[in-house]
Amino acid sequence: MRKLTAFLRRFRVFLVFLILQILALSTYFSIMSYPRTRFFNSSSSIVARMLTWERNVTKYLYLDQENVRLQEVNAELERLLPSNYIPIDTNVSIINDTVRKLTFERIPATVINSSHAFTNNYFTINAGTEKGVERKMGVISNEGVVGIVYDVSKHYAVVKSILTEDINISAIISNSNAYGLIKYSGEDPRNVNLTGISNDIKIEDGIGVVTRGSGGYFPQGIPIGTVEKLEPIEGKPMWDITVKLAQDMRSLRYVYVVKNLLQYEIDELENNIQELKN
Amino acid sequence: MKTILNIFRIILLILAQGLIFGQLSFGYGIHPMVYPLAIVLLPFNAKPVWLMVIAFFIGMSVDFFMNTFGLHASAAVLVAFLRPSIYRAFSPRDDYDIQKEPTAKELGYSWFLKVSSILIVVHHFWFFLLEYLKVSAWKEIIINTLLSSIATLIIFILIQVFFFKKPKSE
Numbered sequence A: 001m002r003k004l005t006a007f008l009r010r011f012r013v014f015l016v017f018l019i020l021q022i023l024a025l026s027t028y029f030s031i032m033s034y035p036r037t038r039f040f041n042s043s044s045s046i047v048a049r050m051l052t053w054e055r056n057v058t059k060y061l062y063l064d065q066e067n068v069r070l071q072e073v074n075a076e077l078e079r080l081l082p083s084n085y086i087p088i089d090t091n092v093s094i095i096n097d098t099v100r101k102l103t104f105e106r107i108p109a110t111v112i113n114s115s116h117a118f119t120n121n122y123f124t125i126n127a128g129t130e131k132g133v134e135r136k137m138g139v140i141s142n143e144g145v146v147g148i149v150y151d152v153s154k155h156y157a158v159v160k161s162i163l164t165e166d167i168n169i170s171a172i173i174s175n176s177n178a179y180g181l182i183k184y185s186g187e188d189p190r191n192v193n194l195t196g197i198s199n200d201i202k203i204e205d206g207i208g209v210v211t212r213g214s215g216g217y218f219p220q221g222i223p224i225g226t227v228e229k230l231e232p233i234e235g236k237p238m239w240d241i242t243v244k245l246a247q248d249m250r251s252l253r254y255v256y257v258v259k260n261l262l263q264y265e266i267d268e269l270e271n272n273i274q275e276l277k278n
Numbered sequence B: 001m002k003t004i005l006n007i008f009r010i011i012l013l014i015l016a017q018g019l020i021f022g023q024l025s026f027g028y029g030i031h032p033m034v035y036p037l038a039i040v041l042l043p044f045n046a047k048p049v050w051l052m053v054i055a056f057f058i059g060m061s062v063d064f065f066m067n068t069f070g071l072h073a074s075a076a077v078l079v080a081f082l083r084p085s086i087y088r089a090f091s092p093r094d095d096y097d098i099q100k101e102p103t104a105k106e107l108g109y110s111w112f113l114k115v116s117s118i119l120i121v122v123h124h125f126w127f128f129l130l131e132y133l134k135v136s137a138w139k140e141i142i143i144n145t146l147l148s149s150i151a152t153l154i155i156f157i158l159i160q161v162f163f164f165k166k167p168k169s170e
Helices: A002-010 A012-029 A045-079 A263-277 B002-021 B036-040 B048-066 B071-089 B109-132 B135-163
Strands: A104-114 A122-125 A138-140 A145-152 A157-161 A169-173 A179-183 A191-198 A208-211 A223-232 A238-245 A254-260
Touching (some): A012 B048, A012 B071, A045 B048, A169 A191, A191 A223, A254 A263, B002 B048, B036 B071, B109 B135
Antiparallel strands (some): A104 A122, A104 A254, A138 A254
């Protein structure tokens, strides 16, 4: 016993070092296991409040840019106003309002903290459960897909950016309907990779890559980016496709959280697959 | 008095890291970090165990800002663990005067440069190693470590020049 205490005393420093490292690293490597990291991010209120202050100071720097962007979106929306159209033939026009059902709602939010330089990137937005944000909702900007909600507090949410190794967003090449998964290699925040597309499918540079809408996180056809580089993977009948992101993640400021009103129904139905197989 | 000064300094450096340096983006793998300075500047007579505990909390606070879940904490604890032996290796002939603080003004720029550059390189290398965690990314790890270390060292020196006044003549 005395030997043990003597040993512990001698290696006390190293033991404390080990314990603290294990503590830090276990939180780091359990990024995936949700409950343990729950309180460990910037949606915790004090930090989020400070980041909001910081944003309030710096947001004026980007006002010009944002105004131009807003004007563009406005112009586009105004083009859709009924008053801009004249009826061509009143007899055959179909009003299809009642045919469609609203499935996706968009919750506007502002990015208050973000990173893009790491292998796994997260950003914080100023919308939380109070505005109806929930885990696993898709997040898009005007340009395209930016991420999936990872954790929510009352007023804030942390979003797993598209620049995350295991983001796995389902995407299709817009002219072929071939689908694969979006992954991020951690090298260049302008590009992501599209994996799982068989190399007998014809693809050209510059073709759009859009969301597939599987899982119900995103509406179908939201742009992700364009094909920038195309290389066959050695020893596999697959393409290695580099996709240039539509939204430059380095200048991300205003986003929309996509709320799927029918998400519950999709989940319910897809859960049944396993049972139906038996 | 010194304790209060140190606590104040730690909080200031954490805020500087979280609100300013963590938000800047230079690209090319340059990530300047100021918060390791808080560990470098802790008093000479701090016990090794306490150094690590304090470093852990500093790193953890930075993690809160950066959404990095323990990455900064791990690197900070490593720096605090190595600090005593590195300080011992570079100690002056008649050991450190515990009344003095580990700043460039008190112990000279050459001492400060040697000590902090070693700690910075260790910190950044550990940080990016964990960040990438792939053998195939060794090139990125080395480039990021080198460039970020240089940027961090420049910031450390600037802070020394601007914020630490010359000790009053004795």
